[in-house]
Amino acid sequence: MRNVSKSVPKTDALPLALGKPVYTEDLADANALVVKILRSPHAFARIKQIDASKALKLEGVACVLTHNDVPDVRFTLAGQSYPEPSPYDRLVLDPIVRYVGDEVAIVAAVDEKTAVKAMKLIKVDYEVYQAVLDFEKAAGAASIIHPESDLHCNFDIGMKQMENVVSTHKTEVGDVEAVLAECAVVVEETYHTQAQAHAMMETYRAFSHLDHTGRLVVVSSTQIPFHVRRQLARALQIPASRIRVIKPRIGGGFGGKQTGVVEMFCAIVTLKTGKAAKIVYDRKETFGCTTSRHAMKLTVRLGADLEGYIRAVDIQGLSDTGAYGEHASTVFAVVGDKTLPLYNKTKAVRFYGQVVYTNKMPAGALRGYGATQGGFALESAVNKLAVVLKVDPAELRLKNLIREGETSVTGKTINSSALDRCIITGKELIGWQEKYPTRKECGAGKVRGVGMAVTMQGSGIAGIDTAAAEIRWNDDGNYTLLIGSTDMGTGSDTILAQMAAEVLDAELDSIIVHAADTDVSPYDPGSYASSTTYVTGMAVVKAAQELKQKIMEQAALHLAADAADLVWEREEIRTLRGDKRIELISLANLLVSGRGKMQLSGTATHGSPVSPPPFIAGFAEVEVDLATGKVAVVEYVSVVDCGTVINPNLARIQVEGGTVQGIGMALTEDVRYDRRGMMQTNSFMQYKIPSRKDVGEIKVAFEASHEPTGPFGAKSVGEVVINTPPPAIAHAVYNATGVWITELPILPEKVWQAVQKKQGNEE
Amino acid sequence: MQIEVIINDKAMALRVGKAEFLADALRRYGFCSVRKGCDTTCCGLCSVWIDGQPTLSCAVLAIRVDGKTVTTLEGVAAEAEAFAKVLAAEGAEQCGFCSPGFIMTVLAMKRELTAPSDEEIIHYLTGNLCRCTGYMGQLRAVKTYLGVAKDA
Numbered sequence: 001m002r003n004v005s006k007s008v009p010k011t012d013a014l015p016l017a018l019g020k021p022v023y024t025e026d027l028a029d030a031n032a033l034v035v036k037i038l039r040s041p042h043a044f045a046r047i048k049q050i051d052a053s054k055a056l057k058l059e060g061v062a063c064v065l066t067h068n069d070v071p072d073v074r075f076t077l078a079g080q081s082y083p084e085p086s087p088y089d090r091l092v093l094d095p096i097v098r099y100v101g102d103e104v105a106i107v108a109a110v111d112e113k114t115a116v117k118a119m120k121l122i123k124v125d126y127e128v129y130q131a132v133l134d135f136e137k138a139a140g141a142a143s144i145i146h147p148e149s150d151l152h153c154n155f156d157i158g159m160k161q162m163e164n165v166v167s168t169h170k171t172e173v174g175d176v177e178a179v180l181a182e183c184a185v186v187v188e189e190t191y192h193t194q195a196q197a198h199a200m201m202e203t204y205r206a207f208s209h210l211d212h213t214g215r216l217v218v219v220s221s222t223q224i225p226f227h228v229r230r231q232l233a234r235a236l237q238i239p240a241s242r243i244r245v246i247k248p249r250i251g252g253g254f255g256g257k258q259t260g261v262v263e264m265f266c267a268i269v270t271l272k273t274g275k276a277a278k279i280v281y282d283r284k285e286t287f288g289c290t291t292s293r294h295a296m297k298l299t300v301r302l303g304a305d306l307e308g309y310i311r312a313v314d315i316q317g318l319s320d321t322g323a324y325g326e327h328a329s330t331v332f333a334v335v336g337d338k339t340l341p342l343y344n345k346t347k348a349v350r351f352y353g354q355v356v357y358t359n360k361m362p363a364g365a366l367r368g369y370g371a372t373q374g375g376f377a378l379e380s381a382v383n384k385l386a387v388v389l390k391v392d393p394a395e396l397r398l399k400n401l402i403r404e405g406e407t408s409v410t411g412k413t414i415n416s417s418a419l420d421r422c423i424i425t426g427k428e429l430i431g432w433q434e435k436y437p438t439r440k441e442c443g444a445g446k447v448r449g450v451g452m453a454v455t456m457q458g459s460g461i462a463g464i465d466t467a468a469a470e471i472r473w474n475d476d477g478n479y480t481l482l483i484g485s486t487d488m489g490t491g492s493d494t495i496l497a498q499m500a501a502e503v504l505d506a507e508l509d510s511i512i513v514h515a516a517d518t519d520v521s522p523y524d525p526g527s528y529a530s531s532t533t534y535v536t537g538m539a540v541v542k543a544a545q546e547l548k549q550k551i552m553e554q555a556a557l558h559l560a561a562d563a564a565d566l567v568w569e570r571e572e573i574r575t576l577r578g579d580k581r582i583e584l585i586s587l588a589n590l591l592v593s594g595r596g597k598m599q600l601s602g603t604a605t606h607g608s609p610v611s612p613p614p615f616i617a618g619f620a621e622v623e624v625d626l627a628t629g630k631v632a633v634v635e636y637v638s639v640v641d642c643g644t645v646i647n648p649n650l651a652r653i654q655v656e657g658g659t660v661q662g663i664g665m666a667l668t669e670d671v672r673y674d675r676r677g678m679m680q681t682n683s684f685m686q687y688k689i690p691s692r693k694d695v696g697e698i699k700v701a702f703e704a705s706h707e708p709t710g711p712f713g714a715k716s717v718g719e720v721v722i723n724t725p726p727p728a729i730a731h732a733v734y735n736a737t738g739v740w741i742t743e744l745p746i747l748p749e750k751v752w753q754a755v756q757k758k759q760g761n762e763e
Numbered sequence: 764m765q766i767e768v769i770i771n772d773k774a775m776a777l778r779v780g781k782a783e784f785l786a787d788a789l790r791r792y793g794f795c796s797v798r799k800g801c802d803t804t805c806c807g808l809c810s811v812w813i814d815g816q817p818t819l820s821c822a823v824l825a826i827r828v829d830g831k832t833v834t835t836l837e838g839v840a841a842e843a844e845a846f847a848k849v850l851a852a853e854g855a856e857q858c859g860f861c862s863p864g865f866i867m868t869v870l871a872m873k874r875e876l877t878a879p880s881d882e883e884i885i886h887y888l889t890g891n892l893c894r895c896t897g898y899m900g901q902l903r904a905v906k907t908y909l910g911v912a913k914d915a
Contacts, residue, residue: 013851016859018843021798026795045773134786199894201800201808201860251798251860252894283801489858489895595902649854656897657857684805684892692885692898700899 003501003508003711007649010491011513012249022249024221024327025280028207032276032536033062035266036115038105038122040097041288043131043359043677044143047095047124052105055121060114062273064122065106070268071237074150077260078326078364079224079545080525081464083154087325089146092235092264097126098145098323099359100677101289108269108277121438131359131677135320136297138164138356145323145357157329163435166321167329171336173409174348176301178575179312184302187385191300191377192743193726195320195671196293196664197364199689202251204261207278208270218267222528223257223486225516230268231260240718243267246713247516252659253488258528261740266608287682291364292671294331294355295320297517302385309345310385310400315377317353322362331363334370338456338613339378341408343400349409359677365528366662368722371560376744379453379727384740392424393731394432397454404705416715418641419454419615426452426639429699431617436728437735445626446633451731452619457720458611459642459710460531466607467531468522469539471500471547473593473600475583479504483515484524485536490718491650492532494538499711503544505570522603525740528718530614533646537711539606543727547602554600555587612707614642614715618659618724621696622732629752629756631733633663633696636725640700643707643715651717655700658721664690665722666729670745766829770794779825781878785811789835794876796836796863800892807891810864811835815876817871819890824840836863857893865891869905878911899914 052064070092078086093103098215105122130143132237134708138145140163145690153159158168180186216238222228225245233240250257261280269277274329281290296319302713303312306441317335321328336351351374368375386393404417432451439446470482481500497511502512514519524536548568556563559580566573574581592599619637624630638659645651668688672680681687706713726744734740739754766777770789772824779788786809799821800808809821812834820833836843843866850866865888867901870898872879872887878904884905893901906912 007854009851009854010856013859014844014847017847017850017856018840019798021795021864024861046776082914136869201798201806201858201894203800250858255896283803334907446854489856489860491854491857564865634854653854653857653896653900657895658897660897663893671830683803684801685803689894691892692889692902695898698897720904 001502002448002505004496004646005644005648007647008494008508010494010650011497012493016249020037023202023251024205024207024219027219027248029209029276032207032278033110033269033273034107034112034115035269035277035279036107036119037103037265038107038119040100040102040104042097042126042128043133044129045097045126047104047131048127049125050105055107055118056234058114058118058121060110060327061118061602062108063269064118064274065093065268065272067091067095071235073234073237074152075234076326077231079227079260079526081260081527082230083213085155085157085329087159087323088152092268093743099361100324100679101361106265106269107312108273119397127509132164133359133677134587135356135358135675136293136318138358139354145359164357165354166325166357166455167332169329169332170352170409171340172201172350176312176314176348176350179348180301180303180314182256182730183311184306185388188382188387189381189384189742191298192378193296193297193373193376194744195363196366196565196669197287197671198254200252200255200256200701204281204290205279206263206266207276208266209276209548210270210274211367215242215244216265216267217246219242220263221246221250221257223245223253223488223528225486225518226484226523226528228263229518232264235264236268237272240414243729244519247486249487250486254367255369255528256291258526259364261290261540284682285615285682286678287687288361291326293366294363296354296373298373300377300383303714304385304416308389308391308396308399311347312372313340313343313349315339315351315374316349319355320358320363321361324362326362326364331370335374337600338371339374340410341402341412342456344402344406344408344666345400346409360673361679367719369454369719372723375453375455376726380730380742382679383451383727383731392436393452398423398721415612415709416643416681416707417615418705419617419705422615422617422639423454425701425703426617426619426637428634429637429701430620430621434523435621439736442623446623447626448621448623449732449736450621451617451728451735452617453724453727454615454617455720455723455730456613456615457530457611457716459534459716460608461529462611463609465525465529465531465535466605467524467536467539468603468605469536469543470522470603471543473547473551473588475589478510478512479506480512480514481540482521483513483536483540484521485532488515488525488527490654491647494672495533495646495650496537499537499540500544501752503541504566527584530719533714534710534716535606535608537714539604541711542604542606543602546604547600550600550602554591555582558582558587608709610709612709612715614640614717614720615725616640616720618728620728620732620734622729623735624733624751626755629748631667631729631746631756632752633729635697635699636663637699638724639703639720640717640721641703641705643705643710644713645702645704646712646714650699654717655721656698659698659725660690660695662722662725664697665744666726667745704710722749764826766826768828769832771834779827783821783825784821785825785828786823789820794835794837798860798863805866808861808864810867810891812867814869817868823832836867844914846870846908850904853900853904855896856902857895861891861893863902865893
């Protein structure tokens with residue numbers, strides 16, 4: 001292939017690297033009003049009275065909006081296809097505030113200094129309620145976090161509103177209890193996964209203005225421009241036809257920007273004042289007033305027979321969605337969706353439990369989306385089972401894993417999988433034969449061990465999300481590829497151009513990519529759920545094929561030849577015998593501006609009935625300092641099956657980046673609150689993402705499979721890569737020290753205490 | 764108040780607030796390569812050179828550069844582009860939001876260290892966070908650029 005499977009640099013690489021003004025804030029009107037949010041100091045309270053009169057009198061203040069000034073219609077900020085499965089439980093400003101940092105008033109002024117001054121002049125009188133901070137005590141707590149009568153769900157997600165339960169879920173195949181009772185070996189353990197912050201480098205930001213026809217234009221660093229348009233239409237009660245959402249370059253997203261955050265605040269200021277407005281969240285707001293990963297408690301029971309076949313998988317879960325229900329039921333369901341099919345010698349599987357509201361910052365989408373939480377629990381349990389069975393965990397997996405061509409007991413058919421080869425390659429790269437399970441003494445009280453895990457994800461949302469693409473053939477012979485997906489820096493615009501160029505046998509630089517602008521782009525739900533390569537990619541391939549066929553038809557007419565007798569080669573179309581030929585550039589020119597009167601374009605919409613899983617095998621070698629409990633990653637190996645790799649360099653960086661984000665989740669990243677519900681980790685001082693010194697050496701390899709439903713055989717890569725470090729590192733810590741850490745992150749004090757306790761027991 | 768400063772080899776008079784940080788002042792004057800990512804001197808995005816030394820401009824009051832020289836990425840465009848091309852060839856610029864601060868630190872390191880080891884490179888660049896790449900691709904690019912990669 002000429003363009004696909006080539007490591008071409010991203011088409012926008014140099015302007016991005018060289019600091020050109022391509023991001024939202026760079027593009028904002030310098031005279032735009034500065035929007036600031038007054039936030040709740042209480043975890044749970046009702047606003048009895050709010051007086052903004054003094055703030056409004058301050059020179060330079062354009063508006064101050066309270067709950068009395070905004071539409072009274074509930075909505076969700078979750079970026080999901082309509083009708084969203086997330087509950088409509090929000091107002092732009094609510095008289096009830098549900099976490100420290102919840103929005104109380106919107107202030108807009110000529111500059112930041114004035115806006116901050118104005119915020120201090122707003123007088124708010126609160127009736128403080130008893131907050132619910134412990135998610136294990138939220139269900140049925142005396143305080144009801146969402147008592148409102150107008151909360152609405154588009155689907156039955158098992159909500160018990162008066163019990164603080166957002167969603168109840170159960171998937172069960174077979175009789176789990178009966179199968180477990182028959183099993184020779186049963187392991188059971190409860191695991192806790194923490195809230196994790198996205199910590200993308202560009203914080204949340206948007207600006208808005210009214211265009212020459214009075215329409216609202218919102219420019220936002222978002223993964224979901226079409227969903228944002230729909231959210232704004234509902235939240236602000238204006239027709240969607242009056243709204244245009246533009247996504248410039250995005251400085252990282254990781255799912256955080258799959259939830260609407262700031263757009264409505266600047267948009268409502270523009271609607272109220274008629275003026276341009278901009279909002280830029282600082283890091284503290286980004287940590288404390290947006291979304292994080294759902295923290296969960298997961299109890300796993302695995303049953304196996306004496307031959308080492310896993311016969312039953314049972315996972316009971318509890319998920320903390322915080323103050324609002326964005327992605328609550330769907331993230332929770334994914335915990336089961338991406339764990340139950342993984343081992344396929346099972347006779348019975350079950351995943352059940354509930355998601356609860358608490359008075360903390362809401363949870364939302366984050367890379368991995370439930371598979372990360374489920375993967376930590378399931379894979380840790382599998383590693384524990386291997387210890388009980390006294391077998392190599394790699395062999396245990398190879399014996400039990402779902403294979404290409406198999407259908408899981410939950411009904412999921414796997415068309416492509418190279419996971420077995422991923423495990424074998426990973427073992428070689430980490431040196432498994434020499435290092436497992438031997439604990440290595442390194443002197444100075446340090447010990448090393450290795451561990452592993454495997455996980456699966458999906459590629460797009462089966463049967464729901466569809467993406468459209470359009471390719472236009474221009475007068476100069478170049479192509480304009482219009483898409484609505486949103487490159488967050490991963491290079492998705494580039495790989496989609498590679499696919500179009502492949503179909504059209506064109507040079508990559510002849511493909512102009514335009515994304516994303518709801519006025520111009522064809523519909524796309526946005527970039528999330530590992531969908532862009534797989535779903536949007538297929539739409540691009542289909543659109544390019546349609547255009548190619550149209551071009552061939554026109555070439556046949558022009559050459560007075562049979563279309564079936566024509567071949568397309570690089571810059572020309574000719575007959576097989578070569579007696580007639582036309583240069584593509586001439587044909588393009590003739591068609592568009594000459595006698596053709598026919599600019600050609602190809603359009604296609606693609607949705608997939610399946611969501612083929614990419615797979616990954618992860619192997620960790622860690623060094624534990626027994627004196628302090630500190631765990632350092634020496635080496636991490638990620639071996640990925642993402643189908644056909646469209647751009648090896650860009651895919652490799654995604655794997656390395658996701659692996660490091662997983663290492664952060666495993667070891668240091670932790671969203672913590674104090675007893676009053678104040679977030680303690682709202683800066684990079686307290687919330688520790690990995691630095692260069694924290695990640696050891698990361699090795700990446702690919703084991704390709706061919707996914708028949710994907711473009712050129714491709715699946716997805718973005719999310720699956722974050723999932724293995726937590727369980728693999730926990731396993732490596734066990735092999736180094738003999739203690740299982742079941743609660744993330746694996747902080748030094750947890751390791752030290754567990755080691756002390758174990759030694760105490762042994763003495 | 765007004766300060767006199769040489770920015771990217773050009774003498775400029777800036778009007779800055781008493782409590783305004785250099786990063787904000789630079790952005791206000793159109794040096795858009797300067798980014799802010801943390802407000803707590805943790806992320807390295809706002810790195811510029813003051814009198815040739817890589818410095819976090821979010822933690823320096825603008826008035827303190829009165830009489831000094833400030834270099835942003837715009838002031839070393841050709842050199843930055845040479846490295847950016849190597850970075851892009853690795854696919855390691857990703858979202859690009861941290862790249863200007865990162866590149867300013869890499870170029871400063873090139874001036875300061877001769878044939879650094881991996882450990883020295885990592886140590887020098889530790890203050891520059893990146894959430895996309897996982898650092899490995901950046902390290903490969905730096906080593907290639909400095910000519911210290913094994914296969915370079």
